[in-house]
Amino acid sequence: MRRAAKVDANQAEIVEALRKIGATVQPLHAVGQGCPDLLVGWRGMNTILELKDGRKPPSARKLTEDQEKWHANWRGQVAVVETVEQAIEAITN
Structure with a gap:
């Protein structure tokens, strides 16, 4: 049996900010097998983001x-x- 997917503490904040600037966001964290956390669409381009919580130790x-x-x-x-x-920098550059 597969464990429930962990969501980084900063995921909601990042998703909200990306959507606020007009990006579409599809969470992928539940896919598992090392798949990154978010698929982000911005101005005709897709970016895949792996989120890490910067408040945690390295x-x-x-x-x-x-x-x-x-x-x-x-x-x-x-x-x-x-x-x-x-x-935001990752999707806009």
């Missing part, structure tokens, strides 16, 4: 083994972000 912000594998095998772009500002 050791708790590392990618899990499944996340490392997912990132290594993904042929598109993915960004790891800790803050609203980083998330």
Whole structure:
């Protein structure tokens, strides 16, 4: 049996901020198997975001083994972000 997907403490804040600037956001954290947390659409482009809580110690912000594998095998772009500002920068650049 699969465990319930963990949601980072900053996810709601980041999702709200992205939607406020006009982005569409699809949470993916429940997919599991190292899949990143959010699929974000902005001005015709998609960005995949892995969220880490910047308030946690650095050791708790590392990618899990499944996340490392997912990132290594993904042929598109993915960004790891800790803050609203980083998330907005990732989708707008």
